[in-house]
Amino acid sequence: MKKFLSILLVAIMALSLVACGKTEEPANQGNANTTTEPATTTTTEPAATEPEGIVVNGETIDEHQEINVTLSDEPGTLDEFHNSVAATGTVLANLFTPLVRNMSGVLEGDGAESWEVSEDGLTWTFHLRDNYWQDGTKVTAQDYVYSAQMKLKPETAFPYAGNWYVLKNAEAINNGEMDASELGVTAPDEKTVVIETEYVAPALLNSITFYPQKQDHYEKYGDKYGTEADTMLSCGPFIITDWTHNSSITLEKNDKYWDAEHVYLDKVTLYSIQEQTTAYNMLENGSIDYLGVTDQDYIERFQNMEGLHNTKVEYARTFMWFFNLKDKYFSNPKIRKAIAIAFDRDATVEVLLGGVPRKAAGLYAYVMYEGDYNIREYNGDLIQKMIDENPDAAALLQEGLDEVEPGLKAADWSFKVGFGSTGSSMHQQAEYWQDDLIKKLGVKAIETSFDDYAMAMDNWQTGDFQVACLSWGSNADTAYMLNLFTTGSNAIPCHYDNEEFDALVNKLNKTVDPEERIKLVAEGEKEVVYDQTLVSPISYNCGNIFEYDYVRGVDRTPFGNSGFKTIYTVGRP
Amino acid sequence: MSPMNSDWVNNTEGLTPEMFKTVGVDTTKDRVLRPHISYWQDAWRRFRKNKLAVFGLILLIFLTVMVIFGPIIAPHPHQDTNIKESYHPIDSEYWFGADKLGRDYFARVWQGGRVSIFIGITGALICAVIGCIYGGVASYFGGRIDTFMMRIVEILSSIPYLLVVILLSMWMDAKGVKTLLLAMTLTGWTGIARLVRSQMITLRNSDYVLAARLLGVRPMKIVTSHLIPNTIGIIIVNITFRVPSLIFSEAFLSFLGLGIQAPDTSWGALCSAAQTVFTFKPYLMFFPAICIALTMLAFTLMGDGLRDALDPRQRK
């Protein structure tokens, strides 16, 4: 549970949706007021006795602005090059200025004022605005280059380097074959950053985040950088003033930030809460201002509480079962399809998961777009299609079994499902699926095994499983998910070795035209889900956020990384 | 007159042999009024008379009967999920209500009891036996052997249990009750070994042990007749704690995939699953916890009774 929440936060942090696929025109001119609710700020003349407060969107905001939230996990380190804890991203987004931010679904320049993309889609040029570090020095293009290079250098051992292989020469550098200076991130002058990619990635800016890092400051602190609040140097909307490890982090407004005028919060407190129940109690007594709730019982309780309102947010994370194509039985597509069809998604989503997620219709969640095309709209409900075409799952299973081992009856067959979690909710779900599928498929038994995530993943990667269950978060790049099924990929270890599929994905990587791209993406998804049933998607994660009525401006778009800069409170008691 | 004055004792003036007549020996008046019974028979008698202890025994028997027949008489099978009946309230159709997956909780509780009672009792007894023997041997021999044995105990207690469990789950392919017992008894006996040893160290310096040794009683007999009966109190208390503790450990182990496999369950597992929704659906926690508590109560009462029964000082 806590693992899924922390990975959720990665999705929020690093990604965004290109709502307007203007890949060949200069993007928004970095107008700071392009949030969906134009914020007008007026400060009236201070009256002799009572100065009027700041007015945002027609409301006078509270004099003292603060927000209290939870962090799902204690950050490992605030050094972005060495951190392997997903929740850290939430803090980093507030301390630095990425080139662009996804604000309510719209890309806005933060570090950059404007940017262009070349015709072939492989070169991005960013024009930086004036921005300063906490110590007064300027944020330069070289800072962005330094950060990117460090991430790919082998000696840095950046855990998420894999996500940066989209950059030109990144993989070679990370392998030690090229020098870091060859990386496709360069600074022709102090205010220009040029990014070159290996393949066409229209969703680049929603997939990875380019932060600057000041080289001399970083080298001064070396290994100690990021371990304590006083080793940090900010250029973003907030500075970090306190870090009580495993307890709380305090951020305060950074007056040197270029857009400080529109940052209303004076203080942010992030509590490191590991235990869900504690977080729920903190929400209930007002110690925190908003929280994502997944327990059905608590959802009901909070819905009945005064002062709280509820927002549902959709994410790009797919919860699914996947199959080992190297297994004797699961190399047969009919067997895989039968299990995918028989699976009771309705009960799972509505009862087991409390109605919070959305039922899956394919590999991609409803929030995924390729250019202007919504993938779900374009490709339809592949799962329902499978079910409609094959109403009798048990018969289909028997057909598959006959092909693999003639004479083998389903009633004599059993298979194993592996889970990478040992929590009680996973156990409960597994027990339901076990009982339900045995009834629907008529098999003899279904064995379930529970291991901790690291061990489970290890087993899956070595091919020691038949069926397994996991959830996978996508970034905004549609090719990302398809890449997971190419030969040799071990991220979702289906062990699917198919040259044609690999060729399809390669072609996608070279295609610029959105019309062509969506066709390829749709074809890829169809193969993964409908034709080959490499995976059986169950649901798409959603968040059920309960927020106090006095909170305003929280940006919850999927792939958004606005941080806390847009938040303010009105009428906090 | 001082009683120490022996005049009246030695002065036989006036007494003649003719005044006395031999009457013989009357053996009938010298019968032993009660037959000789052994230590253990006496203990059993005393136990039977202790009302609370007998109640404890009956309670245990009742629980055992319920876990055997409960799932059979239940209206629905324990593993049958029926998602439409999720959280069905307690009524005549679902005697203990239904859990989240719509399974009959009455059936599940008693089905779970089978594993729990078996594991709890067997595990506790195994730990107690191994612990007693180990602790007894260590203190019996003393010296280097004692040192060596206690160091082994320390080593075993210091290795992180979670690691041991994970490794075991990797190596053992067969999951189930046997592996469970192995995992639990692997380190579970160390506590009682140390307790037994500490008791014996105290006791072996008692006067009566010293006396026995001076009399030339064989060491083994000293251990069994003197040391063990006086250690029984501690051992029994330890067992009464160990039983519920093992029941909960079993839940922990099953979560890690080592123990019983779904759809089988146990009281500990039911409690663990009920923890997060406890404030909303207390009955899910209530029933298995009560069963665990009743088991512990049964052992406590029987244990207290046993203590009293085996106490040599209370022999009549």
Place this chain on the structure above:
Amino acid sequence: MLKYVLKRILYMFLVLFIVVSITFFMIHSIPGDPLTASVENLPKATRENYYARYGLDQPLFIQYIRFWKLFFTEGSLGESLKYPGRMVEEFIYKYAPVSFGLGIWGLVIGVTLGILLGIMAALHKNRLPDYLATLIALIGTCIPAFVLASLVQYYFTVKHMWFPTAGWGKPIHYVLPVLCMTLGPIATYCRYMKSTTLDIIGQDYILTAESKGLRRPTIILRHVLRNTLMPIVTMLAPSVAGLLGGSFIIESMFAIPGLGTYFVKAINSRDYTMVIGMNFLFTATYVFSLLVVDLLYLVIDPRVRLEVKQNRRSVASNVPDEQ
């Protein structure tokens, strides 16, 4: 005497060395590594670079030697893998006192109350105090810590907002966690105390004392308590040592920055250095506490003292003096 103490200290180090070594090899033989636990997209190069940086690519035995080398030359237990840049011993210095400071309150209060309750239960056998003791023991053992903690938290911080839900730093943060931590020791110690007290009361010398006319409280204080100390001390010392590790459940429930949460998470995230470092600490304190217990035996029980003095330490030796 001195020889005895010195020998025990030597054994202490030996056990520590063995346990840490076993743990080292155990944690490395579990599948999975720090990366699989947290990163989804892992190309080969990333993993290799990571291993190289943290020395995980060396053969296991070399890593083992390097661990000890680091310890003896710099007194360091290594850099944490999940929290890069921070040394494991820093965690210990900062957070062990937190766990200990919290736990000691729970233990002291719990043990004291437990002992008192146990003595009363023994003295008033089969009457109210006895039943009360049994009931408390039942509740303390059969209610899982999590349930108790969440009930306490809900009632005292949400329903009645008398205390902060989570956090650390002020005395008020101690109250609820300590409350939760006392129930366990009360339950355990009252039962043990009752049993040992009953044993002692049956002894002849107590009868003698009573018939001599000594008053109850004096008997308890002078004779009973002293003689019950052995088993209590046997259990107590390792419990005190265990306080350093903190209670995982209480600490995560009340968001207390103690060692408990770090240790459990370390195993799941395969933070090797953290696991080994913490195990080092726990073993050292545990073994040390056992040494203290053995030494306390000498202090408490004059017969043991005599025995050691005369080098006579076994039931089997028929010759009283073995020099």
